[in-house]
Structures are given as C-alpha cells and as structure tokens.
Amino acid sequence: MNTSNNALTEAVYYILLALVEPMHGYGIMQQTAILSKDRVRLSAGTLYGALASLLDKGWIEQLPEEGRKKDYRITPAGREVLEQELQRLAELLENGRNILNSQNE
Amino acid sequence: MEKKEIKKLWRFYSIADYEKEEAFLNEMARAGWNLTAVGFCRYIFRRGNEGEYIYKLDMVERTESDEVKESYFNFLTECGIRVVGEFKDWIYLQKRASDGPFDTKNDTYAKLRQVNKVYSFSLRTVCNLLRLFACVIIVLSIVQALMSNNVTVAEFCGGIILSVAVSSLIALAIIWVPIVNKLRRKVNKLIDDIGVNL
Numbered sequence: 001m002n003t004s005n006n007a008l009t010e011a012v013y014y015i016l017l018a019l020v021e022p023m024h025g026y027g028i029m030q031q032t033a034i035l036s037k038d039r040v041r042l043s044a045g046t047l048y049g050a051l052a053s054l055l056d057k058g059w060i061e062q063l064p065e066e067g068r069k070k071d072y073r074i075t076p077a078g079r080e081v082l083e084q085e086l087q088r089l090a091e092l093l094e095n096g097r098n099i100l101n102s103q104n105e
Numbered sequence: 106m107e108k109k110e111i112k113k114l115w116r117f118y119s120i121a122d123y124e125k126e127e128a129f130l131n132e133m134a135r136a137g138w139n140l141t142a143v144g145f146c147r148y149i150f151r152r153g154n155e156g157e158y159i160y161k162l163d164m165v166e167r168t169e170s171d172e173v174k175e176s177y178f179n180f181l182t183e184c185g186i187r188v189v190g191e192f193k194d195w196i197y198l199q200k201r202a203s204d205g206p207f208d209t210k211n212d213t214y215a216k217l218r219q220v221n222k223v224y225s226f227s228l229r230t231v232c233n234l235l236r237l238f239a240c241v242i243i244v245l246s247i248v249q250a251l252m253s254n255n256v257t258v259a260e261f262c263g264g265i266i267l268s269v270a271v272s273s274l275i276a277l278a279i280i281w282v283p284i285v286n287k288l289r290r291k292v293n294k295l296i297d298d299i300g301v302n303l
Contacts, residue, residue, distance in 0.1 A: 009214055025180055026184050026185070033205070038205075039209070040209055041206060041207075041208050043207050044207070045218065045219070046218060047184075048177055048180050048181075069183060
C-alpha cells in the first residue's frame with residue numbers, strides 16, 4: 001500500500017506500468033523507453049535498485065525462474081498504487097487545464 | 106609500422122571526481138581506446154573502433170555478499186552491460202554506444218543515487234579510519250600503562266600514541282575532509298534540483 005502521499009518517481013511509475021505484463025529487467029527498460037518515446041531511459045543501477053525496493057514493498061512479485069532471466073509482475077497492491085497515482089495525476093492535470101484555459105478565454 | 110594495440114595510462118582521480126574519470130574514459134573510447142582493466146591510478150586500454158563503447162562508474166559495496174554481487178552482475182549482463190574493471194568498491198561498466206546511453210541525460214535521480222553511494226562510502230571510510238585510530242591508541246595506552254615501571258617503553262608508547270593521533274588527524278583533515286565536503290555539496294545541489302527544498 002502506498003501509505004505516504006508521495007508522488008511516484010517517473011522510474012517507478014513506468015516500471016509498474018510495464019509490469020502489468022510479466023517482464024524481465026531488460027524488457028522493462030525497453031518498454032519504458034518505448035512508452036516515453038525515449039524520454040525516460042532507466043539505468044541498470046536504477047532499475048535494479050527499484051526492483052529490489054518494489055519487491056520489498058510488495059508492489060511487484062518475482063515469477064518462478066525460467067532459465068537465467070528473472071521475470072517480474074505487478075501485484076494487486078502495486079496496481080492499487082498505480083490507480084492512486086493516476087487519480088493524483090488526473091487532479092494535477094485537471095486543475096492545470098482549468099486554470100490555464102480559463103485565463104486564455 | 107605496427108600500430109600499438111595496448112595503451113597503459115596513469116591518472117589520479119579522487120573518489121569525488123568520478124564524473125571526470127568517466128569523462129576521461131569516454132573520451133578515450135571516442136578516440137578508439139577501450140578500457141580493459143583498472144588498477145590503482147592505472148588504466149589499460151585496447152585499440153578498438155572509435156566510439157563503439159561508452160563507460161560509466163558504479164559502486165558496489167565490497168561488504169556485499171558474493172550472491173548479491175553476482176545477481177547484480179547477471180542483471181547488468183542481461184542489460185547488455187559488461188563489467189570491465191573492478192577497483193575497491195568501484196565497478197567500471199561498458200556498453201555499446203549503439204544500444205543507447207546508460208540512462209536519461211541529466212537524470213537528477215540517477216545522479217543523486219550515484220553520488221549518494223559515493224558519499225556513504227566516504228563517510229563509512231572516515232568512520233572506519235577513526236575507529237582504527239582509536240583502537241591503536243587504546244591498545245598503546247594499555248601497553249603504556251602496563252609498562253609504567255619501564256620508563257623507556259612507556260615513553261616510546263607515549264611518543265607513538267601522540268604521533269599516531271596527530272598524523273591520523275592530519276591525514277583525515279587533508280585528504281578526507283575535502284572529499285566528504287565536495288560530495289556533500291554535490292548531494293545538496295542535486296537535492297535542490299529535485300525541488301525537495303522548494
């Protein structure tokens with residue numbers, strides 16, 4: 001559960017989004033680059049650390065190993081965090097649009 | 106004329122100047138010299154294609170278990186990254202330039218993560234040094250107390266205690282204090298950039 005009100009970092013946001021489909025580490029990096037049109041590139045160090053702490057929080061889980069590559073997947077708790085983040089982002093977007101658009105009228 | 110294939114260079118970079126060290130390695134790679142091994146102030150390069158590889162420094166605590174290290178190294182391999190050198194807690198990462206950069210350019214979080222590792226390492230080193238000096242001084246003081254009937258030994262120990270204390274403090278002040286300060290300023294600057302203090 002995301003008990004704090006903190007915004008997710010872009011890295012964590014994209015990692016969670018990518019892991020809606022089971023994926024291994026390198027796949028997450030590629031997926032993030034594709035989703036963000038190459039704007040966000042996760043470094044291996046960032047991703048490794050983030051995966052460890054997300055596992056720790058229970059937002060993602062590791063799937064039984066097949067071969068050498070480890071696959072990860074988002075958990076219901078992680079999905080909940082993503083939903084909350086989406087709401088937060090929607091609020092930011094809505095307020096921004098409302099105020100800027102009313103000024104432009 | 107036969108082209109030289111191996112180049113060995115001496116360079117000194119303090120632990121706080123890892124960015125300059127990275128820049129140096131990347132410049133060599135752009136000129137076609139690829140890092141193959143690292144030692145104390147020592148860099149060995151092999152002639153390759155210009156601009157084929159890019160380099161980055163990362164830190165893995167030596168105290169980490171082999172298992173943790175191996176799992177991280179496997180992960181790096183999966184990501185197309187090779188560890189070409191290890192020195193103390195530093196690891197030297199190599200990647201094909203065509204696979205894209207190591208991370209987003211000017212990613213403040215990634216920079217902060219890196220500098221924080223280095224900063225913690227320096228603080229840990231300073232603490233370990235202080236602990237070591239304290240132990241030496243305590244042991245010598247005990248010896249001195251036990252040998253108080255023997256004036257020569259007692260004076261000898263007293264002299265050593267004083268010189269160890271003074272020289273270690275000077276070493277700390279001259280070498281480590283500037284490094285820790287520099288790293289602290291870097292950490293603070295990045296924290297400002299993220300906007301935590303806004």
